Amino acid sequence: MHDAASSDAAEPLPDASSRSGPTPDPRRWQALAVLSLVQLMLILDQTVVNVALPSVGADLGFSETGLAWVVNGYAITFGGLLLFGGRLADRVGRRTVFLVGLLLFAAASAAAGMAGSIGFLIGARLVQGVGAALVSPAALSIIALLFADPTERGKALAVWGGLSGIGGTVGVIASGVLTDFASWRWIFLINLPIAVVALVLAPRLIDESRAPGRTALDPLGALLGTGGISLLVFALLNQAGHGADADWTDVRTILELTGGLALLLAFTVRQRFAAQPLMPHGFLAVRSRWLAALLGAMTAAVLAAIFFMLSLYMGAVLHYSPLRTGLCYLPLAVAMLLSVWVANPLLQRFGPRVVGTAGFLLAGTGLLWLSTIGTADRYVSDLLPGTVLFALGAGPVFVSITMAGIAQVSERDAGIASGLLNAAQQVGSALGLAALVLAALNRADSRALAGEGLSQAAVDGYRFGLYLAALIMFAAAIVAGMLLSLVGHASDAGDDRVTENARQSPK
Known part of the structure; x- marks a missing residue:
């Protein structure tokens, strides 16, 4: 049984797709x-x-803690x-899980x-995260199966990776526009027409697919993995919410972090x-998979932190309105x-290692x-120049990471590969908010205590x-340049085959 799982995990996706028929699905681009x-x-x-948080707080009477949960509740269940x-998705059916998750997400958005109350909004955000956790890996695995041709898959993953990268930017822009011209409630209600369109079109454009043979869900493993990731994300986001007052020596925080790591260790065992x-056995012995997850976490950490810090800088130091703050991110999105x-x-010409490394260097600059x-x-x-340079590098990075993370998965494991990549990015986002923002706020506090004006002290913190x-980003460039596989290149084909020897002695 283990050998079968290992050989399945080693089988490249193009071969798995070719078994179902040589003719590409004519609906694949509409489905994408x-x-x-x-x-x-x-x-x-x-x-x-x-x-929109200030408007939400004023309308519903939220405390700062409650407002933090409006943001973090979604991230905890999602990640x-x-x-x-x-x-x-692999077991039950990718289209089925996609549609069920989307319906749940739409209902929670409504x-x-x-x-009308803090508890109701937080609860809705938690359920939104559950729906998103079903939809996202199912959707990415569907794309991996729809596009068997390497050139076409590259184009499809470029679209997917790019939209994943600009999603946060679009969110900030939409938040400013909707809050200023309508109501904060529309930042959630705007999801409904999108979800309805997808619920109508997806069954017509996407066939059902699931892992061949019997693929167990491993409920104990699911419980350990979900609990470990959720506890870590919760602990990190909770400390980030306290800003410069965060106390990493707090007993509760130590127990949360230790408990999360212990659950993940138990999951590994x-x-x-x-x-x-x-x-699956041997799954992470393929170098590109765990490296894509690591680099995805590093990128997400930076992206989450800079959105937070730059938004605070533009609002608190430059005194921009929510609308102006959102529009200032428009060049980044473009x-x-x-x-x-x-x-x-x-x-297609150089592979993820070269393009990803160059992207990290440009983003770091x-x-x-x-x-x-x-x-x-x-x-x-x-x-303007800094955000544009960062975006020009971040776009290729997201596409490279996505391509490296799922290019060598089998039809059996497309869903779990997508889930791993997305989970790493969620944990990275939480870590970035906790660590980088905390470092910035602590630097600002120390400057203020040294006698600097509040605005200058805040700027010094953001700079740091x-x-x-x-x-x-520069460290990620080194990792990508030295280790990330050239997925799809003949010169590196041997790196991404998991054999029995590889399982016994992972690279």
Whole structure:
């Protein structure tokens, strides 16, 4: 049984797809459009509430703790359930799980838009996260199966990766526009027409698919993995919500972090000895998979932190309105779309290692530029060049990571591979908010205690946080350049075959 699982995990996806028929599905591009639109909706819902938080708090009488849960509740259930959502899609059916998750997400969005109390809104956000954790890995695995041709898959993943990258930017822009011109409730209600369109079109454009043979869900493994990720994300986001007052020596925080790590260790042991594990035997012995997850976590950490810090900088220091703050991110979104469009032909020629490394270096350079911001309003000279440079690098990075993470998976394990990639990014986002933002706020506090004015002290803190973010991007460039497989290149074909020897002695 273990040998079968291992050989399945080693089988490249093009071969698995070719067994079902040589003729590509003529509906695949229309299906991609629907799936990508839904993914954009899921990602923007992580940031769409940020600019609207003051309006939400004033309307419903939220405390700061309650407002933090409006943001974090979605991230905790989304990140915690992704691995289980991916394996559930493999077992039950990818289209079925996609549609059920989307229906759940739409119902929760309607509830959030009509919420009249703090508890109701937080509960709706938690359910939104559950729906997103079912939809996202199912959708990405469907795309991996629809596009067997390497060139076409590169184009499809470029669209998917690019939209995942700009989703947070679109969320900030939409939040400012809707809050200023309508109501904060529309940041949730706007999801409904998108969900309805997808629910109508998806059954017509996507056939059902599931893992061949019997694929167990491994309920104990799912419980351990979900619990570990959820507890870690909760602990990290909880500390991030306390800002400069965060106390990492707090007994509760230590217990939460220790408990999360212990559950993940137990999950690892369970996967090693289970007959049909949630994470198949030999799955992570393919270098590109775990490296894509690591690099995805690093990228998500930086992206979450810079959105938070730059939004605070523009609002608190430069005194921009929510609408102006959102519109200032528009060049970033445009630059990322352009870079994604350029990334696909570059990936076909040079592979994820070269393109990803170059993207990390360019993104890091943009962050170094941003680390020179000051108290004066110099958007054109300070913010605009740095954000555009960052976006031009981040677009190819997201596409490279996505391609590397799922290019060598089998039909059996497409869902779990997608879940792993998404889960790593969710944990990375939480870690980035906790670590980078905390470092920035602590630096600002120390400068203020040294006698600096509050605005200058805040700017010094943001500079420090952006500088650290740049260092993370440069470190990611080194990792990608030295280790990330050239997925799809003949020269590296041997790196991504998991044999019995590889299982016994992973690289």
